Amino acid sequence: MDQALNIRSYAQVDDQLANSGTRVMAVSSGKGGVGKTNSVVNLAIGFTRMGKKVLLLDADLGLGNLDVLLGLAPRYNISHLLSGERSINEVLVEGPEGIMILPASSGVHELTDLGTEERIALASHLETLGDAFDIMMIDTGAGISSNVLFFNMSAQEIVVVVTPEPTSITDAYALMKVMFQRHGERRFRLLVNSVRTRKEGIEVFRKISLAAERFLGVSVEFLGSVLQDDNVNRSVIRQKAVMELYPQTKASQCYQEIAREICELPVQSGLKGGMQFFWRQFLNRTI
Numbered sequence: 001m002d003q004a005l006n007i008r009s010y011a012q013v014d015d016q017l018a019n020s021g022t023r024v025m026a027v028s029s030g031k032g033g034v035g036k037t038n039s040v041v042n043l044a045i046g047f048t049r050m051g052k053k054v055l056l057l058d059a060d061l062g063l064g065n066l067d068v069l070l071g072l073a074p075r076y077n078i079s080h081l082l083s084g085e086r087s088i089n090e091v092l093v094e095g096p097e098g099i100m101i102l103p104a105s106s107g108v109h110e111l112t113d114l115g116t117e118e119r120i121a122l123a124s125h126l127e128t129l130g131d132a133f134d135i136m137m138i139d140t141g142a143g144i145s146s147n148v149l150f151f152n153m154s155a156q157e158i159v160v161v162v163t164p165e166p167t168s169i170t171d172a173y174a175l176m177k178v179m180f181q182r183h184g185e186r187r188f189r190l191l192v193n194s195v196r197t198r199k200e201g202i203e204v205f206r207k208i209s210l211a212a213e214r215f216l217g218v219s220v221e222f223l224g225s226v227l228q229d230d231n232v233n234r235s236v237i238r239q240k241a242v243m244e245l246y247p248q249t250k251a252s253q254c255y256q257e258i259a260r261e262i263c264e265l266p267v268q269s270g271l272k273g274g275m276q277f278f279w280r281q282f283l284n285r286t287i
């Protein structure tokens, strides 16, 4: 990509997003299979039920499954956007309750490690959406790959999903440690998923936050827990969100409470504009 496009992207981003109020939240985990994608989808429904417009970015780029979880069969995905074959409006698909989704592609190897050019291309496509959304959630995928770290560091708020399993706890800690040591990230929010009791959720939070504060000097805020609930598994099999299929089940109540909690919490960044902050980071960072 030539220098001129580079400079134009920067200028456009600054101009058009100067007053953006979109809240940008990355949802991540150390270990896979802990409930990130379910959390993203169900929190998104929780937000829409509070009147928010929500955009989901499936940033698990090589293994995307937001669309699968929702039973959607998108014609296009992020790879068509990055190759220039399709526009952002052609690639976005509508999910339940008006949520908009930018699907990832499955098994597209190159996307597992986005280069600077692709980051700029993605940023400039997304910036055309401007203020259309109140909240953008990014399902980053698990682990500490370059993409995962990059999307986390580009967002204003980082939500780490963890379960009570010891391996999930140690991997969540490792993720926070890497983000702190390599990128100076000091603030994380924790969602404890698949707990048997709320007390168990609080214990997991205590364990992680004590270690993070003591050994890293990093602060961890508790967003809440989601109870283990067979209706989540049933919904996954039926390719619908549990909030849609079983709005009254215990997991759905937990997701709605956490969505409310997030809306009540101040945006973590000191910067005023979410999208603006996101794109600045997006364009400037090379991880």
Ligand SMILES: Nc1ncnc2c1ncn2[C@@H]1O[C@H](COP(=O)(O)OP(=O)(O)O)[C@@H](O)[C@H]1O
Residues within 6 Å of the ligand: 029, 031, 032, 033, 034, 035, 036, 037, 038, 039, 193, 194, 195, 226, 227, 228, 229, 230, 232, 233, 236, 251
């Ligand atoms: N609260 C829950 N109760 C019961 N099962 C859950 C819960 N959350 C997630 N699961 C199960 O865990 C599996 C993995 O969830 P998923 O959201 O795909 O994880 P990730 O995105 O972290 O890989 C789901 O298929 C579902 O069966």
Ligand SMILES: [Mg+2]
Residues within 6 Å of the ligand: 036, 037, 038, 060, 065, 139, 141
């Ligand atoms: Mg997932």
